[in-house]
Structures are given as C-alpha cells and as structure tokens.
Amino acid sequence: MIELLSLGFVQRAFLTGLALSLPASLLGMFLILRRFxxxxxxxxxxxxxxxxxxxLVGTQxxxxxxxxxxxxxxxxxxxVERRGAYGxxxxxxxxxxxxALGVVLASVAGGFNVDLFAYLFGSILTVTWDEVWMSLLWAAVVVAGVVVWYRPLFMVTYDPEFAQVQGLPVRRYERILMVATAVTVVLGIRLVGVLLISSLIVFPASCAFLLRKGFAATLTVTALVGVGGVFLGMTASLAWNLPTGPAIVLAYALVFLLLALIPLLSRAVRGRS
Known part of the structure; x- marks a missing residue:
C-alpha cells in the first residue's frame, strides 16, 4: 500500500478525489436543506x-x-421554482x-465503448495534473465562497422568505448554488462516474444531519465526512483492487449506517442499565 502511494497516478487520484469531495459535500448540504x-x-x-x-462528435x-x-x-x-409541487x-x-438521449447517442456512436464506461463509473486513476489543479482551484473557490457568504447562505437556506424581506437577492444565491453544483457534477464524474456522482453530493450532509448539531457544526462535519469517505473508499479500492467510485459510495453508506446505529445502540445500553 505504501509503495502504491509513491506512484504518480495514485497521488493525482488522491489529490483530485479529496479536493472534489469538499465542494460536493458542502454544496450538498445547501441543496438538501433547500430541497434541491x-x-x-x-x-x-x-x-x-x-x-x-x-x-459522438469527437469533442472533449x-x-x-x-x-x-x-x-x-x-x-x-x-x-422547481415555477412549478411548485410539480417541480x-x-x-x-x-x-x-x-x-434516454444519452443511450440513443451512445447507440449511434457504436455502443457503450470504454470511454463512455469510464465516464459512467469513474476513472479517477487516469486524471492528469491539469485536472488535479482544476479540482484544487474549484475546491478553493467553493470553500472561500461558503466562508465569505456564510451568513446570507444560512439565511437563504433556512428561511428564503425572511431573507427576501431582509433585502437579500435570494434568486441570485440560488442560481449561484445551481451553477456551482453543475460545475461540481461535471468535474466529479471523473471521480465516481455519472451514475454515482449524486451520492458524493448527498451522502456527507445526510450523515452530518444524523448528529443533530447547529448549522456551522453540521457544515464542518459534512466536509469532514466528505473528505473522510473519499479517503476511505480510495484506500479500500487500492488495498483490495475494487472499483474506486463504488468503493467511495460504499464507504459513505457505511459511515451513514454507523452514525444511524449509534443512537439506537446507546439507547439500548441505557435501557438495560
């Protein structure tokens, strides 16, 4: 395992995965709270x-x-905003x-080839240094944005009507949130693939919510779970030769299960005592 960490492609994979886990997890918390x-x-x-x-068209x-x-x-x-309950x-x-369109385009292009499967399930071990730096830069942008606009994001997330009354541009913040999520999804498909990228966004915040802490504490735990899940998943992938994307998602699922069981076990222990 130590020898593997000395390899360049493994180092690039870890840097990219850990970097992208931050924007994915942080944005996921706001998306869930806004029911997005x-x-x-x-x-x-x-x-x-x-x-x-x-x-199909031969473009990157x-x-x-x-x-x-x-x-x-x-x-x-x-x-979502205009259709209300039908959003x-x-x-x-x-x-x-x-x-459906993707399947049709893949069929026209000659079927599901190796390149398409790499985007479906992730190919983190093949990332380049350009992608590493892009991921690190994007992580820095999102983290800085959350820190700088923490208070308005808090207000817009918990009570958009009150935030609107206070003069905050709620719609603008929601658009920024959507665009940031879109960029994270596009960058993240190299990590876990198209089929699993939503898990990278939803799982960390869902785990943090189980602890029932305040907003700032939950946001911090979300980031820690996001980074920790990617680290555990990638480590397991290398140690046991598992597909990286599914290993990361299973690591998140394991963390969620453990956090969900801890209160039940503690209540059972108190009940016996």
Whole structure:
C-alpha cells in the first residue's frame, strides 16, 4: 500500500478525489436543506447525455458538458421554482429524457465503448495534473465562497422568505448554488462516474444531519465526512483492487449506517442499565 502511494497516478487520484469531495459535500448540504437534492441527481443524468454527445462528435466531453450542464441547472431551478409541487416531477422527466438521449447517442456512436464506461463509473486513476489543479482551484473557490457568504447562505437556506424581506437577492444565491453544483457534477464524474456522482453530493450532509448539531457544526462535519469517505473508499479500492467510485459510495453508506446505529445502540445500553 505504501509503495502504491509513491506512484504518480495514485497521488493525482488522491489529490483530485479529496479536493472534489469538499465542494460536493458542502454544496450538498445547501441543496438538501433547500430541497434541491433531486436537482443534483438530474444534473448527473444530463451530464450523461452531454458526455455521450461529446464522444459522438469527437469533442472533449468536459468542454461540451460544462456549458450544457450549467444551462440545464438553471432550467431545472426554473422548473422547481415555477412549478411548485410539480417541480420534482419535472426534474424526473428531464432526467429520464436525458438518460434516454444519452443511450440513443451512445447507440449511434457504436455502443457503450470504454470511454463512455469510464465516464459512467469513474476513472479517477487516469486524471492528469491539469485536472488535479482544476479540482484544487474549484475546491478553493467553493470553500472561500461558503466562508465569505456564510451568513446570507444560512439565511437563504433556512428561511428564503425572511431573507427576501431582509433585502437579500435570494434568486441570485440560488442560481449561484445551481451553477456551482453543475460545475461540481461535471468535474466529479471523473471521480465516481455519472451514475454515482449524486451520492458524493448527498451522502456527507445526510450523515452530518444524523448528529443533530447547529448549522456551522453540521457544515464542518459534512466536509469532514466528505473528505473522510473519499479517503476511505480510495484506500479500500487500492488495498483490495475494487472499483474506486463504488468503493467511495460504499464507504459513505457505511459511515451513514454507523452514525444511524449509534443512537439506537446507546439507547439500548441505557435501557438495560
């Protein structure tokens, strides 16, 4: 295991994974509290269609995916805001249509080749130094944004109506949140793949909510779980030759299960005593 960590591609993989876990987990907390978690899953499905289109036309998928997924994020936000109770249904329909389009494009391109499978399930061990620096830069941008705009984000997340009365541009913050999520999804598909990227966004915050702490503490725990889950998953992947993306998601699932069981076990112990 120590010998593997001396390899360049393993170092790049760890740096990229740990860097992307921060924006994914932090943004996930705001998405869940605003009940936008379906949007993250929808963007993952849209990114599948854009990747298939990029491979079909022979363009670097990242170049094509980024503007299209960002545009889709704003469209999904519009549907959620304007359609009210039907927002989730609209997101589900767009997600289904995007997956169907991706399958059709893949079929036209000659089927599910190695490149498409790499984007479906992740290929973190093949990242380049350019992608490493891009991930580190994006992590720094998101963390800095959360620190600088902590108070307005807190208000917009918990009580958007009150934030609006206080003069905060709620819609602008929501658009920024959607665009940031779109960028994170596009960057993150190299880590865990299109099919699992929403887990990278949702799991850390869901784990942190089980501890029932205040907003700042929950945000901190979310980031720690995000980074820790990626580290555990990638370590297990290297140690036991497992696929990296699924190993990371299973690590998150294990953490969630443990945190959910701790209160039950403690109550059972107190009851016996």
């Amino acid at each position: 978690s379906m949007v993250g899953d929808g963007l993952a499905h849209v990114s599948f269609a854009t990747v298939a289109l990029g491979l 998928p990242f170049i094509l995916s980024l503007p299209l997924v960002v545009a889709a994020s704003l469209l999904l936000l519009f549907l 989730d249904a609209a997101v589900g329909m767009i997600s289904g249509a995007a997956v």
